[in-house]
Amino acid sequence: MTTSQPEATPTPNSAVGHDPAFIEVERFSFWYGAAQALFDISLEFPERRITAFIGPSGCGKSTLLRNLNRMNDLIDGVRHEGDIRLDGTSLYDPAVEVISLRKRVGMVFQKYNPFPKSIYENIVFPLRVAGRGSRSELDETVERSLRGAALWDEVKDKLHESAYSLSGGQQQRLCIARAIANRPQILLMDEPCAALDPVATLKIEELMMELRKEYTIVIVTHNMQQAGRCSDHTAFFYLGRLIEYAPTLQLFESPAKEQTEAYISGRFS
Amino acid sequence: MTSSTGNKRVKGEVQIWLSGMGLAIGCLMVGALLALILWRGLHVFWPQEVLHFKIAEGEQTVEVFGQVKDRGASGVRDENDEFIPQISLFTGHREVFGISYRTVREPLVLESRVAQGVMVADRVSGGAGMFLPSHLVPAEGDEIKADDPAFVDELRKLVRQGNRLRRQIRQIERIEIGRVNDRIQAEERHLRAARRAGAENLEEIRAEVERNIESLNEDFARLAAQAGEKRQELELARIHFRLGDGSEHEHAVSNITRFHYPNQLSLGGKLAEFGRGLWAFLSQEPRDSNREGGVFPAIFGTFVMTILLAVMVTPFGVIAAIYLREYAKQGPLVRTVRICVNNLAGVPSIVFGVFGLGFFVYGVGGFIDGGARHPWPSPLWVAAVVGFFAVLTAAVLMGLRLSPAPGKPPAGKLLGAIGGGLWVLAAVLLLGVVAKNPYFGGFFAADLPTPTFGTGGILWASLTLALMTLPVVIVATEESLAAVPRGVREAALACGASKWQTIQRIVLPGAAPGIMTGVILAMARGAGEVAPLMITGVVKMAPSLPIDGEFPFIHAERKFMHLGFHIFDLGFQSPDAEAAKPMVFATTLLLITLVVVMNLSAILIRNHLRRKYAASSF
Numbered sequence: 001m002t003t004s005q006p007e008a009t010p011t012p013n014s015a016v017g018h019d020p021a022f023i024e025v026e027r028f029s030f031w032y033g034a035a036q037a038l039f040d041i042s043l044e045f046p047e048r049r050i051t052a053f054i055g056p057s058g059c060g061k062s063t064l065l066r067n068l069n070r071m072n073d074l075i076d077g078v079r080h081e082g083d084i085r086l087d088g089t090s091l092y093d094p095a096v097e098v099i100s101l102r103k104r105v106g107m108v109f110q111k112y113n114p115f116p117k118s119i120y121e122n123i124v125f126p127l128r129v130a131g132r133g134s135r136s137e138l139d140e141t142v143e144r145s146l147r148g149a150a151l152w153d154e155v156k157d158k159l160h161e162s163a164y165s166l167s168g169g170q171q172q173r174l175c176i177a178r179a180i181a182n183r184p185q186i187l188l189m190d191e192p193c194a195a196l197d198p199v200a201t202l203k204i205e206e207l208m209m210e211l212r213k214e215y216t217i218v219i220v221t222h223n224m225q226q227a228g229r230c231s232d233h234t235a236f237f238y239l240g241r242l243i244e245y246a247p248t249l250q251l252f253e254s255p256a257k258e259q260t261e262a263y264i265s266g267r268f269s
Numbered sequence: 270m271t272s273s274t275g276n277k278r279v280k281g282e283v284q285i286w287l288s289g290m291g292l293a294i295g296c297l298m299v300g301a302l303l304a305l306i307l308w309r310g311l312h313v314f315w316p317q318e319v320l321h322f323k324i325a326e327g328e329q330t331v332e333v334f335g336q337v338k339d340r341g342a343s344g345v346r347d348e349n350d351e352f353i354p355q356i357s358l359f360t361g362h363r364e365v366f367g368i369s370y371r372t373v374r375e376p377l378v379l380e381s382r383v384a385q386g387v388m389v390a391d392r393v394s395g396g397a398g399m400f401l402p403s404h405l406v407p408a409e410g411d412e413i414k415a416d417d418p419a420f421v422d423e424l425r426k427l428v429r430q431g432n433r434l435r436r437q438i439r440q441i442e443r444i445e446i447g448r449v450n451d452r453i454q455a456e457e458r459h460l461r462a463a464r465r466a467g468a469e470n471l472e473e474i475r476a477e478v479e480r481n482i483e484s485l486n487e488d489f490a491r492l493a494a495q496a497g498e499k500r501q502e503l504e505l506a507r508i509h510f511r512l513g514d515g516s517e518h519e520h521a522v523s524n525i526t527r528f529h530y531p532n533q534l535s536l537g538g539k540l541a542e543f544g545r546g547l548w549a550f551l552s553q554e555p556r557d558s559n560r561e562g563g564v565f566p567a568i569f570g571t572f573v574m575t576i577l578l579a580v581m582v583t584p585f586g587v588i589a590a591i592y593l594r595e596y597a598k599q600g601p602l603v604r605t606v607r608i609c610v611n612n613l614a615g616v617p618s619i620v621f622g623v624f625g626l627g628f629f630v631y632g633v634g635g636f637i638d639g640g641a642r643h644p645w646p647s648p649l650w651v652a653a654v655v656g657f658f659a660v661l662t663a664a665v666l667m668g669l670r671l672s673p674a675p676g677k678p679p680a681g682k683l684l685g686a687i688g689g690g691l692w693v694l695a696a697v698l699l700l701g702v703v704a705k706n707p708y709f710g711g712f713f714a715a716d717l718p719t720p721t722f723g724t725g726g727i728l729w730a731s732l733t734l735a736l737m738t739l740p741v742v743i744v745a746t747e748e749s750l751a752a753v754p755r756g757v758r759e760a761a762l763a764c765g766a767s768k769w770q771t772i773q774r775i776v777l778p779g780a781a782p783g784i785m786t787g788v789i790l791a792m793a794r795g796a797g798e799v800a801p802l803m804i805t806g807v808v809k810m811a812p813s814l815p816i817d818g819e820f821p822f823i824h825a826e827r828k829f830m831h832l833g834f835h836i837f838d839l840g841f842q843s844p845d846a847e848a849a850k851p852m853v854f855a856t857t858l859l860l861i862t863l864v865v866v867m868n869l870s871a872i873l874i875r876n877h878l879r880r881k882y883a884a885s886s887f
Contacts, residue, residue: 069763076598099765107763113756116779129766129774175760182765 022047022216023068023186028082030063032075037063040082041242043235050208050217052231052248054224056263059237061220065188067091068218069105070098087185103130106179106215110191112172114163119155122163122174126182141181148214149177150207169200176207180215187211189219193226205230224264228252236260303861310858313851314546316531316539319399321384321513322358325377333513334384334399335360338370338851345374357847364395365512370847383532384513386415391527391549393435393556396848398525400510405522408505424522427506431523434499441496443812449489456481458715465715550855559809559839560849564856566811570727570829571863573815575796577731578738582791585735586742587777587784593743594750595772607747614740622801625733626725630805634722634729634826636704639714644707653705657698664691721826725806727815728825733805734798738791745790749783750776778878785875789868796864799833807834809842832860 023045030038038060045051053061066072067084070091084091091101103126114122121128123145124138142159146152151173155166163174172192179187189208193201208217208230221227227234228248235245236259244251244260255261317336324331339357347353354375363369390398402415405424413420460478463471503523511517527549529542553563589610597603635642645653667688713721722728753776761771777784799807808828815827836856839849 071759071763074759074762099767102763103765107760109756109759109763111756113754113760115757115760115775125761125766125774126764129761129764129770178760178764 022087023218024085025064026083026085028064028067028084029080030060030067030072031079033077037240038067039240043242043245045216045218045233047216048212048214049232050212050219050230052227052234053218053220053237054222054227054234054263055237055243057222058239060240061235061237062190064237065190065218065220068186068188069102069107071107073098103182104184105186105188106182106184107188108172108175108179108190108192110194112168112175112195114166114171114174114178117163118160119163119166119174120159123178123181125178130182145177145181148180148211149173150203150210151177167200169196169203172196172200172204173207176204176211180211185216187215187217189217191220191222194222201226224252236263238263306854306858306861309851309854311547311855313855314543314550316389316529316534316542316546319384319387319389319531320381321387322373322378323380324373325379330379331514333358333360333371334387334401335371335513336399340375343372359397359848361389361397361399362395362512363845363848365518368845368848369396370845372847385532387530387532388510388528389531390525391546391561392524393526393561394524395520396557396561396845398510400512400518403509403511403517406507406509406519408502424508424525424528427522428525428528431503431506431521432526434503434523438496438499438503441492441499446489446492446496447813449485449492453482453485453489454716456485462715551859555810555835558843559835560843560845560852564830564832564835564859566814567830567832567835567856568859568863569814569816570807570811571796571832571860572867574727574731574734574802574829574831575792575867577727578734578795579788579792581731582735582738582742582795583784583788586739586787586791587746589739590743590746590750591772591777594747595768595776610740610743614744616737617800618737618798619800621733621737622804625729625736625801625805629729629732630723630725634720634724634726637712637722638720639711639717639723640709641705641707643705645701645705647707650702650705650707653698653702657695657702660691660695660698664688664695667691724826725804725808725828726826727806727829730802730806730829733801734795737798737801738795741791741794742784742787745787746780746784749780749786752783753779782875782879785871785878789871789875792871793864793868796867797833797860799831799837802831802834803837807831809834809838832856832863836860 023043025041025043028038028041029036041060041064053065055061063072067080068086068091072078080092086101086104089096115125117125120138120142123142124133127133127138127141143152143156146155151170154170155174158165163171166174172195176187176192193204196204205226208219211217212232219227219231231248233245234248234251236243236251236255236257238259244255244257246256251260252264255264319334319336322331322333322335324333335358337356338359340354343357344352344354355372356375356378358371358373359369360366360371361369384401386401387399388402390400392398402420402424404415405413405420405427407413407423407427413423456478460475463474468474504521506522507519508522508525509517509519527545529538531539531542534542550563551568552565554566555564556562593603593607597606644650667684670684711717757775757779758771761775762768766774806828808830811828811830813824813827815825815829816823836853839856840846840853843849
């Protein structure tokens with residue numbers, strides 16, 4: 001673990017745009033029925049970095065996150081304008097299948113949601129639905145994913161017990177293990193620590209720093225300290241608009257916009 | 270007035286008492302009902318003391334052996350409006366008294382004392398017997414007096430022998446002669462089929478069939494003779510006995526299937542006799558127009574029917590609920606469908622019975638037997654077949670086009686409506702093509718006009734009940750599908766599962782316990798239903814079980830017996846209603862027990878599922 005102390009913030013090594021942009025959001029607007037949730041948002045995320053979305057509730061940060069793997073398609077009456085590109089291809093390209101897209105973009109939810117199955121079956125679920133089921137591959141994936149989620153040592157002796165026998169923090173790490181089982185390129189995390197206690201939160205944060213080496217991570221958080229501790233870039237949203245997007249250190253120490261400063265200094269939330 | 274709430278009652282406490290009282294009254298009534306059924310139902314099998322009664326009847330005095338079944342529960346008022354209690358006396362011996370019960374005004378009973386040495390016998394005909402045995406006349410050898418120590422053993426041996434002989438006769442008459450009859454029918458069917466087909470060598474076939482039938486008739490005669498011999502053998506050993514008034518009677522020992530001396534039994538002996546009586550009730554077939562013997566065929570029929578019902582209702586209900594909850598676009602149409610489904614649950618069951626009779630029995634059953642009654646002419650039918658495939662192809666192509674391509678808005682409402690319409694049209698055409706096929710002459714045409722499937726049977730009865738209980742399963746399944754947390758659905762989708770994979774691997778296992786609950790409710794409702802069964806396949810006395818050792822083992826077309834109908838038949842269609850009353854209680858107890866046992870096993874399965882998928886919160 002490189003960061004065992006919360007204040008040892010990893011320094012974003014460059015300004016936005018210097019890294020190759022991996023995810024590009026271009027003039028993206030989004031509606032739930034008649035209500036517009038996102039207004040003309042443009043953003044670029046570099047590869048193998050952690051990008052944090054912050055902002056008060058209802059500001060659209062989760063909506064944008066859930067558009068990155070098109071989870072919002074499940075809702076009736078949604079509509080969008082603009083485009084999101086992943087590694088150069090549009091998410092909305094007719095040739096892109098939602099299912100294969102979701103295999104490239106793993107997701108971790110706010111409330112840990114393991115399946116009512118064994119630990120083992122939870123992790124191999126993405127492989128099983130993809131029709132890959134050779135015993136050795138499954139075993140290998142389980143060990144790799146659990147090690148990747150720093151859970152292997154705790155559960156290696158009870159892989160076939162129910163996932164619900166684990167503690168909350170362990171269950172959330174199990175969900176992370178499940179999300180990386182299919183080797184996605186991108187990991188979306190929607191307030192992954194909101195339902196966890198501080199110790200479990202710290203563990204997840206340490207884990208994120210490890211995962212950063214392999215995955216492009218986008219995290220939505222309400223916890224400003226968390227954004228400050230572990231992200232490379234931070235985007236501040238307010239009322240469906242992107243207010244400011246900058247390297248984390250810069251955004252927290254010298255925000256360019258007054259609204260950003262008001263928010264991070266806690267004058268409104 | 271120091272504090273505003275002081276000694277006042279907290280508001281709403283009265284309502285708590287009221288609702289508690291309501292629950293208590295409900296529980297009390299259900300408990301009383303169960304206790305009554307349990308007591309009266311089990312009491313039937315308890316060996317009861319036999320008393321010797323002297324009853325004044327006009328100028329004379331009548332002496333009988335009897336068991337008091339009911340004392341003081343009923344009575345009459347005399348001219349002075351004074352209440353005179355009556356006792357209900359079970360005397361048995363229908364062959365002597367005409368009925369096996371008599372009601373006596375208590376003051377007319379001059380004397381009642383325990384009758385020493387009385388035997389109570391369960392008999393094949395004439396109902397139960399209560400008598401003082403006097404002597405046995407075996408087939409060969411000397412007669413044995415009742416006070417001879419060897420009497421009981423010898424009698425027991427003879428009774429056992431008689432039971433064995435009756436089983437053998439049954440085997441010959443039911444199974445072996447039945448088999449010969451089946452083969453004779455098969456020959457006749459062969460001839461009819463040949464005649465219908467206009468075979469050229471009809472005369473040859475007729476000659477051969479007649480030859481075969483002749484030899485089968487010889488088999489029949491031989492078997493009948495065998496059975497006759499055994500019947501005669503049954504009549505050889507005789508038992509002589511005296512009734513309460515001292516009159517002498519005699520009949521074949523084989524008329525007795527079981528006997529005991531109730532007044533000499535110890536508690537253990539009574540318990541053993543109780544067990545034997547209960548077991549006979551559970552395992553034997555009814556005799557003597559259902560008043561005597563057991564109810565095994567009815568238990569079996571109820572059980573098979575309920576299982577069939579559950580097997581048929583579950584897939585239909587679950588599939589319908591999945592579509593309604595998971596796939597259908599929630600709107601006025603789906604709401605209407607849901608209201609209709611809920612209303613179906615309120616339709617009187619007899620209406621379902623009438624529908625089952627009209628649709629399943631006469632419609633589908635008649636079609637299976639003899640093909641379409643009014644087939645379409647061939648050219649129309651061929652056109653319909655072609656049309657069906659054309660519409661099907663169009664509907665599939667439309668479906669492919671309609672499923673929204675990535676990034677494109679879903680197809681318009683009009684196109685969607687056309688697509689749906691095509692599917693409906695295809696279904697209608699398929700129905701017509703099958704039901705109006707001029708080339709299908711039925712599977713059992715040669716048996717007509719005797720119907721095979723075109724008459725009530727266990728399959729049709731179960732299908733009717735499945736239809737009746739469908740709403741229960743649909744509603745329960747929908748509820749449990751809706752209760753599967755959104756989180757795990759999203760997790761599955763985010764893992765790259767398709768919608769169907771999500772439903773199949775995550776939602777359905779999670780909803781399984783709730784679905785089981787629905788099936789349990791459906792089974793409970795179906796098992797206790799009588800009205801629709803009476804017109805779709807239940808009979809008073811079925812000659813054979815719906816499942817037996819004869820090929821093809823499961824006879825879905827057979828009529829069957831049912832405990833619920835048995836209760837109705839015993840209690841309200843029997844000439845000797847008083848005699849049937851205990852059996853009504855016993856049968857009711859059994860029906861309730863059967864339903865409880867089936868529900869318990871379903872609940873055990875559900876709990877197992879619940880443990881397996883620990884997340885579920887139902």
